[in-house]
Amino acid sequence: xxxxxxxxxAWPYANGPLHVGHIAGTLLPADIFARYHRLRGNxxxxxSGSDCHGTPITLQANREGVAPEEVIRRxxxxxxETIRSFGISFDLFTQTYTPNHYACSRAFFLKLLHxxxxxxxxxxVSYSESLRxxxxxxxxEGICPNCGYTKARGDQCDNCGTLHDPSQLRHPHSTLxxxxxxxxxxxxFVLALDKLEPKLREWLNSRDRSYWRTNTFDFTSNWLRxxxxxxxxxxxxxxxxxxxxxxxxxxxxxxxxxFDAVIGxxxxxxxxxxxxxxxxxxxxWWQNPDARxxxxxxxxxxxxxxxxxxxxxxxxxxLTLPHDVPAxxxxxxxxxxxxxxxGWALWAQDLxxxxxxxxxRYYLAASAPEGRDTSWYWSEFIRRNNDELVATWGNLVHRxxxxxxQHFGSVPQPGDFSEADRTILEAGGAPFRRLGRTQQRRxxxxxxxxAHRTNQYISEQxxxxxxxxxxxxARTVIYTGLQIIDHLKTLLxxxxxxxxxxxxELLGYAGTIAPLPVVEEANDPEGCNRTVLTGNYGEPxxxxxxxxxxxxxxxAPELLFEKLEFEKTDEATEVxxxxxxx
Numbered sequence: 001x002x003x004x005x006x007x008x009x010a011w012p013y014a015n016g017p018l019h020v021g022h023i024a025g026t027l028l029p030a031d032i033f034a035r036y037h038r039l040r041g042n043x044x045x046x047x048s049g050s051d052c053h054g055t056p057i058t059l060q061a062n063r064e065g066v067a068p069e070e071v072i073r074r075x076x077x078x079x080x081e082t083i084r085s086f087g088i089s090f091d092l093f094t095q096t097y098t099p100n101h102y103a104c105s106r107a108f109f110l111k112l113l114h115x116x117x118x119x120x121x122x123x124x125v126s127y128s129e130s131l132r133x134x135x136x137x138x139x140x141e142g143i144c145p146n147c148g149y150t151k152a153r154g155d156q157c158d159n160c161g162t163l164h165d166p167s168q169l170r171h172p173h174s175t176l177x178x179x180x181x182x183x184x185x186x187x188x189f190v191l192a193l194d195k196l197e198p199k200l201r202e203w204l205n206s207r208d209r210s211y212w213r214t215n216t217f218d219f220t221s222n223w224l225r226x227x228x229x230x231x232x233x234x235x236x237x238x239x240x241x242x243x244x245x246x247x248x249x250x251x252x253x254x255x256x257x258x259f260d261a262v263i264g265x266x267x268x269x270x271x272x273x274x275x276x277x278x279x280x281x282x283x284x285w286w287q288n289p290d291a292r293x294x295x296x297x298x299x300x301x302x303x304x305x306x307x308x309x310x311x312x313x314x315x316x317x318x319l320t321l322p323h324d325v326p327a328x329x330x331x332x333x334x335x336x337x338x339x340x341x342x343g344w345a346l347w348a349q350d351l352x353x354x355x356x357x358x359x360x361r362y363y364l365a366a367s368a369p370e371g372r373d374t375s376w377y378w379s380e381f382i383r384r385n386n387d388e389l390v391a392t393w394g395n396l397v398h399r400x401x402x403x404x405x406q407h408f409g410s411v412p413q414p415g416d417f418s419e420a421d422r423t424i425l426e427a428g429g430a431p432f433r434r435l436g437r438t439q440q441r442r443x444x445x446x447x448x449x450x451a452h453r454t455n456q457y458i459s460e461q462x463x464x465x466x467x468x469x470x471x472x473x474a475r476t477v478i479y480t481g482l483q484i485i486d487h488l489k490t491l492l493x494x495x496x497x498x499x500x501x502x503x504x505e506l507l508g509y510a511g512t513i514a515p516l517p518v519v520e521e522a523n524d525p526e527g528c529n530r531t532v533l534t535g536n537y538g539e540p541x542x543x544x545x546x547x548x549x550x551x552x553x554x555x556a557p558e559l560l561f562e563k564l565e566f567e568k569t570d571e572a573t574e575v576x577x578x579x580x581x582x
Contacts, residue, residue, distance in 0.1 A: 002042050004284050004291040006320075007034045008265040009048035010301060011096065014075040015060040018082050019345040020376050021331040021338050024364040029328065030296035031088045032365065032440050035494035035514070038089075039543040045285050046090050047268035050076040052097035053240040054257030055136050059176070068239050072097055078349065080519055080533050085352040086361065087497050087516050092272040093533035094522075096264050100274075104267035105260040106244040108316060109233075112191070117315035121190045123232055124183040126154060126166045128174045134236045135166075135174060136257070140181055142169025156303065162222065187249060190230035191259070196311040197228040203310065203321060213371070213438075216325050219302040231308065233259040262309040265295075266319065275522070275534065285320065292323040294438065299327045326438035329369035333376050346376055358496040359385050359561060365444055365495050382564050389561045393451045393488070400458060400481035401506055401557040407467050411482055411508070411552045412475035421480045424457045428487040429545050440495075447491045454484045479550075482507065486548045489513075499560045508552040513542055 009030045012022055034046040052072045061068045076095055083093060095101075112118045126135040137154030144152035145168050149159035154166035166172055172181040193200075201224065209217060233256050234243050240254030269282040285291045295305045305325045313319045332338060338345040351360055363381045366388075367374050404412065417425070431446045458481055466474035486507055493500040497514030504513050517535040 003037075004043045004288055005034075005037045005045070006265070006269070006285045006291060006293040007037075007044060007046035008293060008295045009046065009090075010295075010297040011048055011051035011261050011264055012079065013054065013056045014050040014052050014072045014079070014095070015056040016075060017078050018348040019338055020333070020348060020351065020364065021345070023082075023086060023348055023360075024331040024368050024374075024376075025298050025328040026296045027083065027088050028086070028361060028364050029326065029368060029370075029438070029440060030294075031086075032494040033294065033296070033326075033438060034089060035497065036543075038537050039490065039493060039513070041543070043284065044091070044537065045269060045272065047092050047094075047265060047272060048090060049092075049094035049096060049264060049268060050079055051257065051261050051264070052076075052095050053254070053260060055133075055139060055237070058237070058239045069097070077531060080531055082348045082352060083533055084517055084519060086348070086357055087514075089497075089515065089517050089535055089537060090533050091535060091537065092268050092275065093517075094268050094271055096260060096267075098267075098271070100271045101260070101264060101267040102241050104270065105241045105255055105263050108263050108266075108312065109189075109244055109255065109259075111317075112312065112315045113189075115315055115317065117192045117196060118189050118233070119192055119230070120187055121230060121232075122185060123188050123190075124165070124167045125186050125188075125232075125236065126172070126181050127184045128176070128179060129182055130177055130179040131174070134184075135176075135181065136235065137166055139175050140166040140169065140172050141175050142166070142172035142181075145170060156223075158300065160222070162226065186236060188232040188234040188253070189243065189250075191233050191308070191312065191315075192230050193228035193308070193311055194230055196315055197224075199314050200228075200307065200311050203314065211324060213326060215299050215329065216302055216306060216327050219299070219327075220306040223303050223307050228307070228311075232256065258304055258308070259312075262304060262312065272534075275532075287318060288320060291320050293320055295322055295325045296438075297325065297327050299329055302327045324438060329371070330373045331367075331369045331375065332373060334378070335375050355564075356498070356562065358499045359389060359564075362389055362444075362496060365440060368441055370439055370441055382566065385561065385564050388448055390563050392448060392455060393492070394559065394561045396451050396455050396458070396481075396488075397485055397503055397506070397560060398557045400478065400485055401554060403463055403467070404478050404482055404554040405556050408475070408478070408554070410554055411548050411550050412479050413550050414476040414479035415472045417476065417480070420457060420461070421476060424454060424484060425480060427453060428484045431491050432487070432543065432545055443491075444495055447488060447495075450484065450491075451488055454481065454488075457481075479548075482554070483548050487545050490542065490545070502558075502560060506555045506557060507548065508554055 007030050010026045012018060034044050037044045057068050057071055061071045126140045128135050140154030141151055143150055144157040145164060146162040147160040149157050152169060167183050173179060174181055234253045235256045237254040241260050243250040243253050243255060266286060269286055273279050273281040297305055310321050313321055333346050363384050366384060427450055431443060431450060461477040463474045463477040466477060489500045489503040493514050501514040515535060515537050517533050520532055520534055522532045
């Protein structure tokens with residue numbers, strides 16, 4: 001029976017282009033997971049979009065001297081082009097600046113208020129005297145009151161995981177200009193996490209969490225260890241979702257970005273259902289107790305998805321809670337942490353213009369920061385492309401398909417299988433039983449290990465000699481090689497959709513196993529024209545390995561990957577240096 005799988009991906013701020021950290025940390029792992037489950041025949045809904053609210057947007061708009069809408073329009077379009085280029089298969093990539101999302105955010109606010117989980121409280125709020133504006137918690141740093149870490153953020157310490165308010169930090173300062181932060185008294189609506197804590201703990205303790213990653217479990221436990229307190233969900237801002245109350249005191253306040261951003265997973269599902277002409281389909285994922293929700297995020301957002309968002313869902317009532325929150329560590333550049341503000345980043349748009357998408361996907365997946373911080377290294381990108389994509393997988397496909405096409409033109413009828421044949425065929429089925437977890441580097445390594453073993457098998461059997469000396473044996477060896485390639489093309493499809501689709505065609509199959517997203521225009525009722533990324537991924541499942549049909553036409557081979565020269569990467573490395581210092 002098919003499962004309903006929600007793949008929810010962190011919403012990037014629409015204040016700058018995407019860099020490889022966004023791809024390796026959230027977008028690509030989510031896409032690999034979604035593609036796998038579609039191949040298994042499960043019902044997948046993969047959603048995200050541009051986060052259009054918060055101080056990062058207004059600051060960028062102020063720097064450019066334009067309205068926030070202009071910043072959003074430009075970077076949302078940039079996101080969509082990058083996501084399309086990398087083949088990230090969203091069912092819907094939208095944005096939070098839509099009538100649908102505003103309506104959902106207001107409805108969530110009012111339902112929580114009605115259910116008694118929002119209250120008004122006075123609060124000390126971070127204020128920058130130099131910038132003359134209130135600051136979100138994430139724009140404040142200081143010394144952690146618990147462990148003494150010198151770069152603790154305003155809402156939590158990344159070193160010890162302690163939850164705190166900015167006013168509890170020692171020597172708090174703005175991350176925008178390093179100036180000291182002051183605090184001003186104001187009134188805001190607060191999410192009553194203290195009131196929701198018993199139900200949240202009951203939910204967490206009632207389920208198996210052994211499959212959660214260590215970082216997810218530890219961050220969540222650290223928050224709960226100290227007990228939960230109310231969290232402000234409104235701010236003194238000019239940009240964002242208006243607070244849906246009539247009080248005069250709140251007319252110039254907005255819903256805080258972290259509150260409305262997580263609601264985006266839900267609002268995007270409603271928008272998707274409307275777009276496909278089945279407005280009730282969202283219920284298959286959001287009001288289905290058997291549906292499984294996976295949230296692909298960075299480790300800095302763990303508590304918002306394991307505590308705050310589940311608490312909001314519990315307070316709202318009747319909606320599906322998270323199943324897993326596979327949070328990745330940080331992805332760096334040449335061993336140094338990427339920083340958009342310092343210009344030290346490897347921008348996705350620079351890569352997508354220079355290299356084939358599967359070469360990028362392969363290296364980013366192989367070096368993904370699943371259990372620890374990892375990094376993009378140009379030398380490793382070159383080595384893995386040339387040694388693994390070109391010399392291992394690409395070489396196997398080319399040499400076997402070339403032999404089959406040249407000598408038979410179709411899949412040959414095999415004779416009796418030898419022990420060597422049976423051993424490699426058995427090895428070809430094993431990885432299918434292990435792929436499917438949110439940890440993806442090991443299955444990718446196993447697939448390439450199988451490609452390496454198959455290359456050894458072909459070299460040992462020497463079918464190019466057998467076609468003359470022992471034609472029956474040649475047919476068996478070539479058939480075995482084609483069978484393993486057929487398996488590998490499916491195993492690698494979630495990772496390498498572009499080349500896997502081409503191998504699918506070279507093997508003589510019709511249809512699509514790796515559908516790609518498309519860009520569409522969306523016209524909202526209020527007349528807001530915007531672009532979305534969507535796709536039709538309802539293809540028949542084809543995960544279970546089967547026998548490649550004897551007699552099926554084999555096409556002439558072609559090179560799947562290009563060997564990279566150091567001159568090409570030197571040019572791209574210079575781009576990074578220019579971006580950093582320019």
